[in-house]
Amino acid sequence: MRTTHTLPLLSLLAAAAPVAAQAPAVPSPAQVLGHELGERFTDHGGVVRYMEALDAASPRVEVRRYGASVEGRPLLQVVIAREDYLSRLDEVMALNRELSDPGTSESRAREIAARNPAVVYLSYGVHGNESSSSEASLWTAWDLARGAESVAGVLDSVVVVIDPAVNPDGRDRYVSWYRQARGAEPNANPEAREHWEPWPGGRYNHYLFDLNRDWAWLSQQETRARIASWSTWTPQVHVDFHEMGWTSSYFFFPAAKPINPIYPEHTHKWGRRIGEGNARAFDRHGWLYYTGESYDLFYPGYGDSWPSLLGAIGMTYEQAGGGRAGLAIERPDGTTLTLRDRATHHWTTGAATLRTAAAGRSELLLDYARFHRTVGAGEPDVLLVPGDDPGRVEALVELLRGQGIRVERAERPFRAEAMAYAGFGARREFPAGTYRIPARQPRGRLATTLLQPETVLEATFSYDVSAWSLPFAYGVEAHRADGVPDAGWRPAAGAVATLTANGAPAADGSPPADAAPPSNGAPAVKASEPYGYLVAPSFAAWPPLVRFLEAGGRGIVLDEPFRAADREWPAGTLFLPRFLNPELGGLVRDAGLDARAVAAMSGFTPAGNDLGTRDAYPLELPRVAVLAGDGVSPTSFGAHWFFLEQTLGLPFDAVPSDRIGAVELDEYDVLVLPDMGRAALDTGALEAIEAWVRDGGTVVAVAGGAAVVAPRIAEIELRATADEADEDRDRDTARALRGRKARELERWEEEVPGTILALRLDPAHPLAFGAGVDGDPERLYVLHNAGRTFEPDESFESVAYFRDALEKVSGVVSDRNLERLARSAWLATRRVGDGRLILFADDPLFRHFWYSGFQPFANAILIGPAL
Numbered sequence: 001m002r003t004t005h006t007l008p009l010l011s012l013l014a015a016a017a018p019v020a021a022q023a024p025a026v027p028s029p030a031q032v033l034g035h036e037l038g039e040r041f042t043d044h045g046g047v048v049r050y051m052e053a054l055d056a057a058s059p060r061v062e063v064r065r066y067g068a069s070v071e072g073r074p075l076l077q078v079v080i081a082r083e084d085y086l087s088r089l090d091e092v093m094a095l096n097r098e099l100s101d102p103g104t105s106e107s108r109a110r111e112i113a114a115r116n117p118a119v120v121y122l123s124y125g126v127h128g129n130e131s132s133s134s135e136a137s138l139w140t141a142w143d144l145a146r147g148a149e150s151v152a153g154v155l156d157s158v159v160v161v162i163d164p165a166v167n168p169d170g171r172d173r174y175v176s177w178y179r180q181a182r183g184a185e186p187n188a189n190p191e192a193r194e195h196w197e198p199w200p201g202g203r204y205n206h207y208l209f210d211l212n213r214d215w216a217w218l219s220q221q222e223t224r225a226r227i228a229s230w231s232t233w234t235p236q237v238h239v240d241f242h243e244m245g246w247t248s249s250y251f252f253f254p255a256a257k258p259i260n261p262i263y264p265e266h267t268h269k270w271g272r273r274i275g276e277g278n279a280r281a282f283d284r285h286g287w288l289y290y291t292g293e294s295y296d297l298f299y300p301g302y303g304d305s306w307p308s309l310l311g312a313i314g315m316t317y318e319q320a321g322g323g324r325a326g327l328a329i330e331r332p333d334g335t336t337l338t339l340r341d342r343a344t345h346h347w348t349t350g351a352a353t354l355r356t357a358a359a360g361r362s363e364l365l366l367d368y369a370r371f372h373r374t375v376g377a378g379e380p381d382v383l384l385v386p387g388d389d390p391g392r393v394e395a396l397v398e399l400l401r402g403q404g405i406r407v408e409r410a411e412r413p414f415r416a417e418a419m420a421y422a423g424f425g426a427r428r429e430f431p432a433g434t435y436r437i438p439a440r441q442p443r444g445r446l447a448t449t450l451l452q453p454e455t456v457l458e459a460t461f462s463y464d465v466s467a468w469s470l471p472f473a474y475g476v477e478a479h480r481a482d483g484v485p486d487a488g489w490r491p492a493a494g495a496v497a498t499l500t501a502n503g504a505p506a507a508d509g510s511p512p513a514d515a516a517p518p519s520n521g522a523p524a525v526k527a528s529e530p531y532g533y534l535v536a537p538s539f540a541a542w543p544p545l546v547r548f549l550e551a552g553g554r555g556i557v558l559d560e561p562f563r564a565a566d567r568e569w570p571a572g573t574l575f576l577p578r579f580l581n582p583e584l585g586g587l588v589r590d591a592g593l594d595a596r597a598v599a600a601m602s603g604f605t606p607a608g609n610d611l612g613t614r615d616a617y618p619l620e621l622p623r624v625a626v627l628a629g630d631g632v633s634p635t636s637f638g639a640h641w642f643f644l645e646q647t648l649g650l651p652f653d654a655v656p657s658d659r660i661g662a663v664e665l666d667e668y669d670v671l672v673l674p675d676m677g678r679a680a681l682d683t684g685a686l687e688a689i690e691a692w693v694r695d696g697g698t699v700v701a702v703a704g705g706a707a708v709v710a711p712r713i714a715e716i717e718l719r720a721t722a723d724e725a726d727e728d729r730d731r732d733t734a735r736a737l738r739g740r741k742a743r744e745l746e747r748w749e750e751e752v753p754g755t756i757l758a759l760r761l762d763p764a765h766p767l768a769f770g771a772g773v774d775g776d777p778e779r780l781y782v783l784h785n786a787g788r789t790f791e792p793d794e795s796f797e798s799v800a801y802f803r804d805a806l807e808k809v810s811g812v813v814s815d816r817n818l819e820r821l822a823r824s825a826w827l828a829t830r831r832v833g834d835g836r837l838i839l840f841a842d843d844p845l846f847r848h849f850w851y852s853g854f855q856p857f858a859n860a861i862l863i864g865p866a867l
């Protein structure tokens with residue numbers, strides 16, 4: 001970008017200045033906040049204050065609070081519309097919502113498109129340290145409210161919804177740090193401290209989740225609130241304003257490949273048309289930009305892909321800058337990039353996008369209607385069959401319903417021609433209780449994308465994971481079928497709760513959600529005190545079990561299958577005996593456990609070990625530390641934090657990585673190492689950890705954390721990478737001569753970018769209890785990320801490993817890499833001294849959406865110390 005900090009501002013302000021229509025006195029951001037655009041960072045309180053001032057001053061502006069961040073900051077939708085639209089907004093939105101009904105006829109759509117405004121939804125600051133966007137949002141809102149020339153007439157054709165700060169906690173983390181780090185004047189030297197954000201940075205939300213990966217998984221409350229309000233607006237255009245590397249220029253659509261092939265032509269047509277409008281606005285100033293590179297439209301958890309699956313033209317705009325850029329930074333090309341420049345660019349594309357959308361209003365609405373009229377064409381429905389662990393399918397259905405996807409449940413058995421997902425047996429008979437997700441429904445493209453076994457990826461590079469198919473993520477038997485017969489289909493019942501409803505109060509102090517009881521088909525407990533209670537192993541059982549342990553309860557994990565209380569119980573069943581728990585009945589009730597009472601005198605089982613067997617592990621609440629801080633992946637630490645605190649309800653201490661040598665590790669039973677770089681733990685720290693393990697501690701390490709301790713403490717070798725393993729000289733030479741494109745493709749495939757693979761589990765190992773997919777205790781699906789696995793050896797246990805003749809289930813992976821991964825260990829454990837290491841090759845809690853990873857990880861934390 002060839003721009004200097006002296007050039008653009010004043011001239012631009014003049015260019016975009018109000019032609020002061022006869023609009024009422026609408027205060028500028030500078031009047032309310034005391035600073036001009038980009039002069040200082042506006043904290044979130046200032047953003048809210050300005051939007052509320054606009055609301056008070058302008059009849060075109062209405063501020064709605066659609067939720068709160070984890071730290072309690074309000075989430076805003078600032079609606080800006082012509083007075084007559086605003087006064088009957090519900091009616092206007094209801095008409096647009098009609099267009100999202102696949103049954104709406106073309107003639108009805110024409111009627112609506114002839115007179116109704118389109119909706120343009122602008123989201124700013126999903127990444128909190130990409131801070132210029134929220135600054136721009138204030139000026140765009142001001143322009144619309146006062147009728148500035150740059151957006152003249154726009155409100156005749158569109159209703160604008162502005163979310164000025166999607167991630168307010170991350171924004172304030174960045175802004176308050178920057179204010180502390182800068183001196184009297186901003187320092188543009190990129191080496192100055194104000195250009196180096198400390199760990200964990202402002203990109204993420206409170207729990208360090210990347211909210212621009214979460215749209216499809218709803219793990220965070222900011223996402224849930226936004227998705228819940230989406231159907232109010234049914235936008236035709238959505239822009240997600242970001243920042244990228246500080247030496248770059250500006251990116252807008254059309255998108256780069258890969259692009260999910262489910263998008264119809266109109267998605268691409270509008271991406272290009274709006275891009276051309278932005279380009280004209282940038283060309284006028286001579287600003288640099290690019291399109292069609294780097295930012296794709298594939299992974300469904302992005303703020304461009306997800307809205308596009310609902311028929312919007314969902315786009316990402318990227319300004320050079322980000323957390324590195326501060327108020328001003330000198331760039332290698334000699335220019336100085338200022339916050340004012342960055343915000344001006346976002347302000348400019350915002351206005352250009354609004355102009356293009358307004359000019360194409362009725363065509364946008366008609367294309368939006370056609371998107372929905374054609375939904376589900378040629379796509380099969382998906383059938384989900386509950387098995388032994390119905391908690392899995394229930395958790396998946398809950399996510400789908402949270403996404404606004406219609407899910408139906410069969411009241412009676414039926415027959416259908418269906419195609420089983422890979423790894424599941426074919427069937428024609430489906431039981432009552434089978435779930436169906438119709439492809440033809442308003443959110444059918446979203447449902448198909450989330451559920452289909454594979455989304456075709458046509459490109460040689462993608463920005464993110466290449467697979468996510470949810471039946472594999474949840475370990476649920478699934479089939480695809482056309483023409484499913486009537487089976488008394490009823491909408492799946494029950495309030496949409498959240499995956500994380502564990503009864504623990506949310507961090508914002510809001511009251512706890514109702515805990516969904518795990519349903520293992522057992523009756524409710526009786527008030528009398530029986531011999532004990534049995535709980536089948538299942539992830540749904542862990543949160544109430546943790547509450548039971550926290551209240552002082554004690555249990556036993558039974559190592560072998562047995563028969564009792566008129567049913568078979570698998571290995572890993574939990575026995576809560578009266579013998580260890582004087583107040584057993586009350587403990588079980590208070591914990592919300594759905595346990596089956598074992599009647600008095602039935603400790604003697606008809607088949608298998610008796611309940612007092614020695615072939616068992618004691619279950620106690622472990623004292624857990626999780627490594628945090630420099631060198632640790634913020635999102636991996638965040639996923640562990642959120643999982644332990646919000647999903648499992650297990651207290652833990654986050655321990656800074658540079659304190660590990662000084663911490664009294666003896667205070668803990670389990671030390672968790674999230675994904676991290678090699679530098680996170682120095683030699684002294686590793687020695688301290690090893691001494692503690694030899695003394696009886698349990699390390700649970702994932703991904704990069706496992707790679708650090710595997711060779712150093714466990715003497716477990718990593719499987720060699722493909723390059724290291726390839727010793728064939730001729731092949732080496734041929735390979736060395738391949739071109740740059742071939743090298744890039746290979747490098748990408750070697751990385752294994754988020755590919756679904758099946759593991760073989762040892763169902764007799766306690767770490768595998770309840771972890772197999774529904775109906776098959778020997779199989780576990782993982783989202784494999786980095787090509788990192790362990791070399792099996794007699795000296796340690798390989799609890800889960802990749803089979804010989806490994807085939808991919810879904811996603812991108814090279815044959816060479818499959819060959820390399822075959823017969824390598826994914827979950828390894830080894831005794832060292834009196835302690836133990838439990839190593840996961842991947843992070844099983846990645847983005848908190850791969851439900852199948854939760855059970856082996858919970859086993860590692862809760863049963864691991866007793867092994």
Ligand SMILES: [Zn+2]
Nearest residue numbers: 127130242243
């Ligand atoms: Zn971003």
